[in-house]
Amino acid sequence: xxxxxxxxxxxxxxxxxxEGKVQTLEAExxxxxxxxxxxxxxxxxxxxxxxxxxxxxxxxxxxxxGHYFVAQLIISIPIICIYFLVIYAFIQNNLKLLPTP
Numbered sequence: 001x002x003x004x005x006x007x008x009x010x011x012x013x014x015x016x017x018x019e020g021k022v023q024t025l026e027a028e029x030x031x032x033x034x035x036x037x038x039x040x041x042x043x044x045x046x047x048x049x050x051x052x053x054x055x056x057x058x059x060x061x062x063x064x065x066g067h068y069f070v071a072q073l074i075i076s077i078p079i080i081c082i083y084f085l086v087i088y089a090f091i092q093n094n095l096k097l098l099p100t101p
Contacts, residue, residue, distance in 0.1 A: 005011040047053055051063035 003014065051059045054060050
């Protein structure tokens, strides 16, 4: 909602405030542009060497799939070990219940 002004001086003050904010933002924007211009090639050196940042879609897709596969292995191996221990304990208890001839 736009502010309501009672006279021309209030409008002038408001516009002066807005002009100051715009100038501040333009100066900050120029600093960021200068920083980007100087960082250009250096920014590439700061990025890690990984296929996740590749420009090729296929390379990125397989990198994501590989990370997913390894994460699934890390999660599933302890669960599988617990599962086998439970099955082993269950079989041992049931073998004791079998009658011996």
